[in-house]
Amino acid sequence: MSTGTNPNRFWSRLVRELRPYVPGEQPRMSNLVKLNTNENPFGPSPRVSDAIRAEAAETLRLYPDPEAVALRQALAAYHGARPEQVFVGNGSDEVLAHAFVALLKQDAPLLFPDITYGFFPAWCRLFGIEAETVPLDSALRIRIADYARPAGAIIFPNPNAPTGIALGRAEIAALLQTHPGQPVVVDEAYVDFGAETAIPLVASHPNLLVVRTMSKSRALAGLRVGYAIGDAGLIEALVRVKDSFNSYPLGRPAQAGAVAALEDETHFQRSLALVIEERDRLTQALTRLGFEVLPSAANFVFARHPARAGAELAAELRAQAVLVRHFARPRISDYLRITVGTNTQTDVLLAALARCL
Ligand code: PMP
Secondary structure, eight states, X not given: OOTTTOTTTTSOHHHHHOOOXXXXXXXXXXXXXXXXXXXXXXXXXXXXXXXXXXHSSGGGGSOOOTTOHHHHHXXXXXXXXXXXXXXXXXXXXXXXXXXXIIIIOOSSOEEEESSSOTHHHHHHHHHTOOEEEEOOOTTSOOOGGGGOSOOSEEEEESSOTTTOOOOOHHHHHHHHHHOTTSOEEEEOTTGXXXXXXXXXXXXGOTTEEEEEESSSTTOOTTTOOEEEEEOHHHHHHHHHXXXXXXXXXXXXXXXHHHHXXXXXXXXXXXXXXXXXXXXXXXXXXXXXXXXXXXXOSSSEEEEEOTTSOHHHHHHHHHHTTEEEXXXXXXXXXXXXXXXXXXXXXXXXXXXHHHHHO
């Protein structure tokens, strides 16, 4: 196409060369069994909608607290930290993006697993960060020993995505031991569903940033609240980036709703127990259908069938109105990532799979 007619002719070079992250489909149809984006089917605490309703008032004409003090205090109290060790953002994606700029862009390459959250390479391209991927082992596990190499910084999710496999806290402590001079970010988006949090290591490791989200275990993907816990020095770096980007990332309803979610521990624990119980049932049923299911500590499972290609299965499920996630990527193209749904959703999925096989 000549430049005269190219509709992209106004794009910057950076934008022309980007390969953006592609999120799971958010279909407009309502009759689908949606198991493709790791949303929590059991819903948020009813206290959240009460708190949001109370904020839907005349005060909406005013900007929200740019420092989200009440929310940061609530998170600090919940996690046994100080408010200056807490940063909040518009979903953990925003918190992570700020961490890439503030902490992970160093003179030596950033290390992360070859199979991991697809946004990591996207942010490297956006922010011009040199990255080196570290292969998972043959069982698709992160091996801490493989990170003993020159690095500017390290990031990985725990549990990893999309495998769902978790590292123990002792392994993360060992990694921190070998990299005392580099920022290490642990993305704990799914940790509440059965992994050990690294937050207790923050007190003794000024280089550790733990990133969390309310999207999954608190069932608030629609509210967009993420946060990070780390040494006050790391948090200050995030604040410097935030205040160079958007002073008000969380609106009043989001701040109030997030505080209310933290106050309902009973709902939180019940919802976690339901997800974990349903994950176990799903794992057993998939295994009976012949799937190989990785051990998941998340609200999804990663599974492959020895006789069927992943892309084909995903397409056949979609034809039966069941959405799961498939990644056309080396090493994992035969796997399906299936979000843990309700009892009924699991039954519909299993019946659809039985027809495919
Ligand atoms: N980290 C991982 C590993 C994820 O899978 C997701 C969800 N796509 C996120 C972070 C971001 O979640 P959110 O922005 O909703 O907090």
